[in-house]
Amino acid sequence: MNEIVASWAERIRAAAADGRALNLQGGGSKDFHGRRAVGEDFALAEHAGVVDYEPTELVVTVRGGTPLAELEALLAAQGQFLAFEPPHFGAGATVAGCVAAGLSGPRRASVGAVRDFVLGVKLLDGRGEVLSFGGQVMKNVAGYDVSRLVAGSLGTLGVILELSLKVLPRPPREATLRFELAEGEAIDRLNDWGGQPLPISASAWSAGVLTLRLSGAEAAVAAAITRLGGEQLADDQASAFWDDVKEQRSPLYTLAGHEQLWRLSLPSSAAPLRLSGRQVIEWGGAQRWLAGDLPAAQVRGRAAELGGHATLFRGGDRASEVFSPLPAPLFALHRRLKATFDPAGIFNPGRLYQGL
Numbered sequence: 001m002n003e004i005v006a007s008w009a010e011r012i013r014a015a016a017a018d019g020r021a022l023n024l025q026g027g028g029s030k031d032f033h034g035r036r037a038v039g040e041d042f043a044l045a046e047h048a049g050v051v052d053y054e055p056t057e058l059v060v061t062v063r064g065g066t067p068l069a070e071l072e073a074l075l076a077a078q079g080q081f082l083a084f085e086p087p088h089f090g091a092g093a094t095v096a097g098c099v100a101a102g103l104s105g106p107r108r109a110s111v112g113a114v115r116d117f118v119l120g121v122k123l124l125d126g127r128g129e130v131l132s133f134g135g136q137v138m139k140n141v142a143g144y145d146v147s148r149l150v151a152g153s154l155g156t157l158g159v160i161l162e163l164s165l166k167v168l169p170r171p172p173r174e175a176t177l178r179f180e181l182a183e184g185e186a187i188d189r190l191n192d193w194g195g196q197p198l199p200i201s202a203s204a205w206s207a208g209v210l211t212l213r214l215s216g217a218e219a220a221v222a223a224a225i226t227r228l229g230g231e232q233l234a235d236d237q238a239s240a241f242w243d244d245v246k247e248q249r250s251p252l253y254t255l256a257g258h259e260q261l262w263r264l265s266l267p268s269s270a271a272p273l274r275l276s277g278r279q280v281i282e283w284g285g286a287q288r289w290l291a292g293d294l295p296a297a298q299v300r301g302r303a304a305e306l307g308g309h310a311t312l313f314r315g316g317d318r319a320s321e322v323f324s325p326l327p328a329p330l331f332a333l334h335r336r337l338k339a340t341f342d343p344a345g346i347f348n349p350g351r352l353y354q355g356l
Contacts, residue, residue: 001130004047005161009128012159015040016126016344024155024348026065027092030101034154034351036318044159045094051162055080058167059119064096064160071095075167083111083168087246096160102152105246106202106213109283111168115151120164123150123157126342135164149337155348156356157341171201171215173222176238177230179210183272183281186210190284191269198224204245205281206252213242245282252278253291253314260315262299264288266308275302289313300324321353331355 001009015022021039031037048065055078062071068088075081085105086098099121104113120134134147150160181189186205193200199216212230214221225232233241244250253261264273268285277292290299296312303310309324316322326334331353338345338356350356 005124005130008042008044008047008124008159009130011042012124012126012346013128015346016128019344020346021349022346024100024159026094026097026100027067027090029088029090029093030097030103032089032314032318033101033103034318035320035322035354037351038349039346042159044096045092047161048094050074058169059164060167061120061162061164062095063162064094066095068093068095068098076170079170080167081170082117082165084108084114084117085246086114087248089247095163095165099151099163100153100155100160102154106204106242106282107215109203109286110201110215113151115148117166118148118151118163119166120162121147121150121160122162123341124159124161126158126344126346130161131158154351156338156352158347171217173218173220174201174213174215174235174238175221175225176233176241177212177214177225177228178233179212179230180208181205181210182208183279186281187269187272187285193228194268194284198228200224200284202242202245203282203284204242206250206279211241213238245280250280252280253289255291255315257293258315259291259293260296261313262290263311263313264290264299264303264306264308265311266303266306270306270308273302273306275299323353326353 022042023037023039024042024044026044045065047063048067049063050066051061051063053060053074060071060075068086072082085107087103087105099114099118102114123131125131150157183205189210190203199214199220200212201215202213204211214224255261266286266288270285273279273288273290275290275294277290277294280289300310311324312322334356
């Protein structure tokens with residue numbers, strides 16, 4: 001245990017003894033996510049650096065405070081990347097914050113979510129003890145896959161000291177196509193194409209335009225371009241577009257007044273929302289963003305009608321529940337997990353749900 005971790009462990013034990021809440025913070029780029037943070041600020045970014053990286057093994061181990069941009073630059077130099085394309089939402093984004101937020105970018109529908117790339121984790125728990133789970137290979141799990149529980153946990157289970165992540169080689173060829181399509185037709189096309197052997201790695205629809213990214217072998221991408229048609233974007237224009245989608249830089253996401261940004265998770269074939277506001281459809285129809293000032297009950301009600309759920313992503317009342325309410329048995333399981341890792345309840349209390 002190095003000096004930084006030892007000092008953190010001492011502070012955690014003191015906070016647990018006094019019943020003082022700690023607000024775990026990396027780079028602060030995702031402070032908007034989840035319910036309102038409470039407690040003393042606990043800065044974690046100083047515990048940074050690469051622990052181990054073997055490009056031929058497609059795995060990297062880094063300390064939690066490592067800047068996300070620094071890790072991505074290291075991988076890029078070897079022609080590799082974090083395939084789930086995590087959003088930064090700010091220059092200070094850290095690797096631990098990326099995993100704790102559990103957010104994935106445009107490529108998620110084709111390669112998997114952030115949790116699918118977490119191989120191992122080292123945590124500092126609510127007793128000030130260092131715990132290690134998983135490892136550096138895919139088939140290393142016996143019993144509960146604890147290492148992936150931290151993905152999306154928003155710091156409620158412990159301080160992420162180290163992470164081992166699976167990385168992938170960048171595709172040899174990528175191309176981006178555009179089509180002018182109404183919302184319903186775009187959803188139908190995406191579901192039709194999703195059932196075909198096409199190298200689709202991302203999709204985004206908004207304001208009557210569907211943008212599609214193809215990734216893979218040169219021959220596969222060239223054949224898909226010929227088959228699908230559409231307008232092909234220049235490489236630099238395409239790269240900028242997908243980066244803007246990932247980082248939500250489009251005016252579609254800009255909120256004014258009492259507006260809120262909702263994230264709806266739905267079956268990919270779900271019908272159009274038919275709700276007022278600005279909308280972006282991703283992940284082949286399975287993720288839909290809605291910006292506007294509709295009441296929460298109306299948005300959540302429509303999501304439920306379509307077989308999914310809605311999360312208040314930005315804006316609105318952060319003191320209320322921003323994630324969809326959990327059934328009682330599932331909430332009880334969450335409470336047991338919280339009590340196991342953080343018995344005094346000092347880590348980011350209430351950040352996910354009130355009572356956790």
